[in-house]
Amino acid sequence: MDEKVVFDDDKLAVAVKSEQADKIRAAYRAFGWRLENQYEDVRFGDIVHMDFARPHKTEGKDRLQLLQVRFEVALNFLGRASRLIVARAVIIGILLALIAAALTVYGAVVVAFSTTSVFIASGFAIISAGIIFFVLAVTTAGKVHATDKQRYGAVASVLRENIEALLREARDITEHNSDVEAEDAH
Amino acid sequence: MRIENRTLKRQHLSHLKRAQKSYGGDIVRIKTERKGMGKLKGMVILFIALLQLCLLAYLHTMVAVAFHSYLIFSVVLDIITCFYILGTSKNGRSKAVWIMIVLVLFPVGFLIYFVSDENIFFRASRKRYADILASSAGMLTGCSSCGMRDSTARAASYIRTATGFVPYKNTRAEYFPSGASAFDDMLEKCASAEKFIFIEYFIVAEGRLFDRFFKVLSERAAAGVDVRIIYDDMGSSGRLAHKLKKQVRAAGIQLYAFNKLVPLYKIGMNYRDHRKITVIDGRIAYTGGINIADEYVNEKRLYGYWKDNGVRLEGDAVQGFTLMFLRQWEFVTKKSFDYSPFLYAEGGKLLSPVSSGDMCGAIEKIAENVQVGAGKTTVVTEAKRAADGELAEPAESAVPLAEEQGGRGRGGVFIPYAAGLEYRDPVVRDIYAGVISQANKRLWIMTPYFVPDDTITNLLACKALSGVDVRIVLPGVPDKGFVYLISLDNADKLTKSGVKVYTMSDAFVHTKSVLTEKCAVIGSANFDLRSFFQQYENALYTDDKTVMDGLCDDFENTFPECVQRMYIKRRSGFFRSLVTAVLQIFAPMM
Numbered sequence: 001m002d003e004k005v006v007f008d009d010d011k012l013a014v015a016v017k018s019e020q021a022d023k024i025r026a027a028y029r030a031f032g033w034r035l036e037n038q039y040e041d042v043r044f045g046d047i048v049h050m051d052f053a054r055p056h057k058t059e060g061k062d063r064l065q066l067l068q069v070r071f072e073v074a075l076n077f078l079g080r081a082s083r084l085i086v087a088r089a090v091i092i093g094i095l096l097a098l099i100a101a102a103l104t105v106y107g108a109v110v111v112a113f114s115t116t117s118v119f120i121a122s123g124f125a126i127i128s129a130g131i132i133f134f135v136l137a138v139t140t141a142g143k144v145h146a147t148d149k150q151r152y153g154a155v156a157s158v159l160r161e162n163i164e165a166l167l168r169e170a171r172d173i174t175e176h177n178s179d180v181e182a183e184d185a186h
Numbered sequence: 187m188r189i190e191n192r193t194l195k196r197q198h199l200s201h202l203k204r205a206q207k208s209y210g211g212d213i214v215r216i217k218t219e220r221k222g223m224g225k226l227k228g229m230v231i232l233f234i235a236l237l238q239l240c241l242l243a244y245l246h247t248m249v250a251v252a253f254h255s256y257l258i259f260s261v262v263l264d265i266i267t268c269f270y271i272l273g274t275s276k277n278g279r280s281k282a283v284w285i286m287i288v289l290v291l292f293p294v295g296f297l298i299y300f301v302s303d304e305n306i307f308f309r310a311s312r313k314r315y316a317d318i319l320a321s322s323a324g325m326l327t328g329c330s331s332c333g334m335r336d337s338t339a340r341a342a343s344y345i346r347t348a349t350g351f352v353p354y355k356n357t358r359a360e361y362f363p364s365g366a367s368a369f370d371d372m373l374e375k376c377a378s379a380e381k382f383i384f385i386e387y388f389i390v391a392e393g394r395l396f397d398r399f400f401k402v403l404s405e406r407a408a409a410g411v412d413v414r415i416i417y418d419d420m421g422s423s424g425r426l427a428h429k430l431k432k433q434v435r436a437a438g439i440q441l442y443a444f445n446k447l448v449p450l451y452k453i454g455m456n457y458r459d460h461r462k463i464t465v466i467d468g469r470i471a472y473t474g475g476i477n478i479a480d481e482y483v484n485e486k487r488l489y490g491y492w493k494d495n496g497v498r499l500e501g502d503a504v505q506g507f508t509l510m511f512l513r514q515w516e517f518v519t520k521k522s523f524d525y526s527p528f529l530y531a532e533g534g535k536l537l538s539p540v541s542s543g544d545m546c547g548a549i550e551k552i553a554e555n556v557q558v559g560a561g562k563t564t565v566v567t568e569a570k571r572a573a574d575g576e577l578a579e580p581a582e583s584a585v586p587l588a589e590e591q592g593g594r595g596r597g598g599v600f601i602p603y604a605a606g607l608e609y610r611d612p613v614v615r616d617i618y619a620g621v622i623s624q625a626n627k628r629l630w631i632m633t634p635y636f637v638p639d640d641t642i643t644n645l646l647a648c649k650a651l652s653g654v655d656v657r658i659v660l661p662g663v664p665d666k667g668f669v670y671l672i673s674l675d676n677a678d679k680l681t682k683s684g685v686k687v688y689t690m691s692d693a694f695v696h697t698k699s700v701l702t703e704k705c706a707v708i709g710s711a712n713f714d715l716r717s718f719f720q721q722y723e724n725a726l727y728t729d730d731k732t733v734m735d736g737l738c739d740d741f742e743n744t745f746p747e748c749v750q751r752m753y754i755k756r757r758s759g760f761f762r763s764l765v766t767a768v769l770q771i772f773a774p775m776m
């Protein structure tokens with residue numbers, strides 16, 4: 001075997017959210033991948049499968065791979081961030097609402113079965129506490145949501161900038177590679 | 187009508203499924219990840235082995251229950267065992283853990299220790315290794331009078347005394363900062379092999395990389411090249427299908443597993459072949475952190491980007507790697523044979539000249555002389571006679587020498603070495619300790635796991651306190667959560683002494699290398715107790731400028747991709763501290 005080893009193209013198979021498919025296709029192009037096949041998922045309506053290929057010997061491949069991993073990590077964090085924004089608020093809201101409901105029900109039971117005015121008054125006090133907890137649940141959940149929105153919003157904006165920078169660097173590498181290939185062809 | 191209804195129903199169901207939304211917030215998912223079965227096999231075997239240990243302990247306890255005086259007797263045995271442990275050559279942490287186990291499990295502690303004692307249950311393998319080492323001693327000549335700097339001479343002296351491996355000059359090297367670049371180069375060199383290809387890796391896993399190897403190796407085997415592969419059975423567990431192994435063997439490639447996994451409680455199961463070696467024609471050798479699996483070339487995504495490295499040697503130093511492989515081959519095949527057709531003397535002359543044409547004949551001749559079994563070898567090797575000065579004059583120059591290659595790496599000294607249970611000393615630990623102690627300006631370390639013993643930890647702290655630039659690069663994404671927890675804990679403790687600890691973002695660092703202003707060490711050995719004391723490792727110690735510059739560039743390109751630990755808000759808390767403390771106890775076993 002005197003001739004050099006002939007390497008087959010590298011392959012990449014990804015499953016992506018359909019609403020982001022166009023953006024992701026363009027992004028992978030920046031990493032030097034060309035789309036070979038695309039099809040919808042048989043089970044989930046919002047998933048699209050894409051098969052990519054890239055020449056095995058690509059200049060700056062190690063760097064492109066690192067950039068690609070960082071792109072995927074950032075993109076997935078953005079996807080999860082929208083859930084994280086509401087997650088904490090919902091959990092705190094539900095917990096406080098449950099306490100409020102318990103207090104209200106307990107207060108109502110005390111009022112219903114009490115014979116003395118003192119107990120009736122305390123029953124109303126417990127109901128009032130329950131109502132206060134309801135208000136607290138709504139305001140706290142709202143506040144937490146606003147804080148998380150701000151926090152994740154800041155992170156997301158940084159990540160979006162990072163993604164842009166990653167794609168720019170990847171594009172520079174692949175465009176440089178195609179320029180070299182074009183020169184070689186001449 | 188019924189068929190029509192069923193079709194409609196299926197269409198409706200399909201429509202319903204299509205309308206279903208996917209779970210999870212991930213926008214993109216790489217579909218190359220495949221986990222489970224490989225780990226499952228290992229887990230089942232471990233479980234069965236532990237079950238046997240528990241059964242043994244239970245039966246022993248029954249004896250203690252039946253005869254109350256036996257309980258007192260077992261306590262006495264436990265105390266004697268503790269004294270025995272203190273007198274062994276184990277490292278301090280291992281001794282402490284074993285004494286704790288023996289005392290806590292006092293009715294059966296001594297029993298557990300003795301069924302796990304390598305001096306008893308690994309004796310046969312040790313003896314076989316001793317025979318192999320004895321029969322192949324003195325085969326390497328190296329450069330006896332090469333001008334070495336003091337630090338290299340000291341390392342060479344230690345390695346020669348502890349392992350028998352020798353220093354070389356007349357070698358050209360190339361450094362690869364990634365697995366992808368190393369394997370591409372390796373495949374091209376393998377494709378031009380004419381005599382033999384030796385491959386020894388901890389992990390050989392099916393996938394795209396293995397397909398490329400198989401294509402090249404089967405073609406070479408068909409052309410009469412002697413192709414041999416050793417893989418570790420635990421490392422490759424579940425990742426190399428039986429069908430594929432049959433295909434490989436059918437293609438004329440000799441394939442052997444090191445230390446086959448069996449569902450028995452055997453202490454030998456704990457000792458794995460972690461080496462990473464490729465030798466081509468005795469002219470070219472590769473080593474580094476790489477294994478033959480897709481994640482090492484980033485064609486399979488496991489823990490983010492996979493950072494690894496490798497080094498290629500051409501010239502005299504390759505002989506060290508050839509000998510390492512041949513010894514391991516003799517151990518796994520249990521067949522003794524003459525090594526000399528595969529080894530060259532200094533200056534590129536075969537110890538026993540064999541041309542590519544009559545290589546097959548030579549192999550047949552060797553096969554005739556082979557003595558099957560684990561007994562003592564009776565083959566008087568050509569090399570042994572060469573060492574005794576009886577060998578006939580070598581006939582051909584086979585290795586392209588550095589003089590004709592521009593000689594960029596001519597000035598450097600290369601010391602390939604092996605470490606493992608065949609040697610009395612913890613070679614990996616001792617060489618790292620020597621390298622660290624000699625660093626005066628720069629000491630840069632890249633390792634996936636950082637669980638060193640007290641010797642290394644104290645040395646690193648002392649170096650940092652005395653003003654040496656000590657930096658440790660660890661992964662940003664762990665592959666084993668509990669080991670990562672200990673690694674970070676150990677590294678964070680060193681930051682107080684001035685050690686700079688980095689974690690590479692979104693990447694798993696698998697490189698195992700050390701760089702000082704005087705030398706570089708590249709190989710398979712991690713900075714952990716398993717590599718120091720329990721695994722078969724190999725590495726290259728060199729002061730060659732090409733390798734050192736390559737590794738230096740790699741470090742300098744990696745630092746900007748890392749986050750320094752001192753700028754990270756560290757997670758703390760009672761539970762985390764408790765888990766770390768418990769894990770630290772069992773660190774010697776990880």
